[in-house]
Amino acid sequence: GAGVSQSPSNKVTEKGKDVELRCDPISGHTALYWYRQSLGQGLEFLIYFQGNSAPDKSGLPSDRFSAERTGGSVSTLTIQRTQQEDSAVYLCASSLKLGPSSGANVLTFGAGSRLTVL
Amino acid sequence: QQQVKQSPQSLIVQKGGISIINCAYENTAFDYFPWYQQFPGKGPALLIAIRPDVSEKKEGRFTISFNKSAKQFSLHIMDSQPGDSATYFCAVLYYNTDKLIFGTGTRLQVFP
Numbered sequence: 001g002a003g004v005s006q007s008p009s010n011k012v013t014e015k016g017k018d019v020e021l022r023c024d025p026i027s028g029h030t031a032l033y034w035y036r037q038s039l040g041q042g043l044e045f046l047i048y049f050q051g052n053s054a055p056d057k058s059g060l061p062s063d064r065f066s067a068e069r070t071g072g073s074v075s076t077l078t079i080q081r082t083q084q085e086d087s088a089v090y091l092c093a094s095s096l097k098l099g100p101s102s103g104a105n106v107l108t109f110g111a112g113s114r115l116t117v118l
Numbered sequence: 119q120q121q122v123k124q125s126p127q128s129l130i131v132q133k134g135g136i137s138i139i140n141c142a143y144e145n146t147a148f149d150y151f152p153w154y155q156q157f158p159g160k161g162p163a164l165l166i167a168i169r170p171d172v173s174e175k176k177e178g179r180f181t182i183s184f185n186k187s188a189k190q191f192s193l194h195i196m197d198s199q200p201g202d203s204a205t206y207f208c209a210v211l212y213y214n215t216d217k218l219i220f221g222t223g224t225r226l227q228v229f230p
Contacts, residue, residue, distance in 0.1 A: 004161070031216045042124075042222035043162070043207060056217050091161055095216070105150065105216055109161025 002026070004110035006092050012116045013082055021077045021113045025094030032075050033093040033107060034067055043091065049075060082117045089114045121145055124208055124221030131228050137195040139224045141208035144189065150211035151184060153193050154220070155204050162207055166193070198228045 005024040013019050025032050034046040045059040049069045060066070064082075069075040079086055093107040123142045131137045141151075152167035168175045168182040168191065175182045181194040195202055208221040 033218065035220070043220035045217070045219055048216055048218075050216055055215065093161070105211060105218065106152075106164050106167075107154075107162075107218060109163065111159070111161055 004092055004094055004108050006090075006110035006113050008113055009111065010114045010116075012118065014118050015084060016081055018078065018080045019082055019115060021079075021090050021092075021115070023075045023077070023092030023094075023110060025073060025075070025092070026096075026108055027073075029094035029096050029108075030072065031095045031105065032069055033095075034075070034077050035091045035093070036061075036088045037091055037112070038088040046077070046090075079115075082115075084117050087115055087117045121219050122208060122210055122221040124224060126224060127222070128225045129227070131198045131226065133198065133200060133228055133230045135198050135228075137193075137198045137202070137226055137228070139193045139206055139208070139226070140190065141192065141221050142188075142190045143210050145210075146189070147213045148210040149213045151182070151191050152209050152211075152218075153180075153182065154207045154209060156207065156223075157204050165206070195226075198226075200228045200230055202226060203228050 007022045033048040035043045037043050047057050047067050051072050052069050064080045067077045089112040091112045093109040095105045095107045125140050153165045154162035155165040156162040166177050166180045168184050170186050173184050179196045184191045206224045209218050211218050
């Protein structure tokens, strides 16, 4: 597709359940990002991938959160044993890396997956 | 640790006025400073960006001013319009990486 696609767009789950959020980046984009946006809050960095590797996982809130990327394309963010504080919009973005220090990364965001934990 | 501090949290401007949003960063290891605009229900989209080797960049009604010594940069929206009403995020890119960190956001409301 032409843009970044995220699914599901909305997910309601019960506390303690596991959830998987999917991101389909723009074809050819080598970098992929996950951010979390709580109600009225900023964009909290979770993790980013360059290809299938994750150089920086420092933003993952706890070991209940994990992410993977396969084939340099689709990424899945998994939250195990969900808690109410996990409720937020999870945003995925992709970008085309233009060079080691080009500083010209333009992120294209998806519309997000809204997670509600009851 | 908050790498980027953004202010104000919210801003109300009359149509035709100037909107100014400020960001300050704490680390010198950044080499790209973009601003993103987000409308309700949508993901953020790049608005304008600047490299640290210039002090100002202008695109239409939008201008970034960059003060490297003060570690501050700001977004100026001239002749603000109701259609500019959105949330604005500044961001910083870690040098020689793809790690992009965002500020806390500013909700701008422009009234006719």
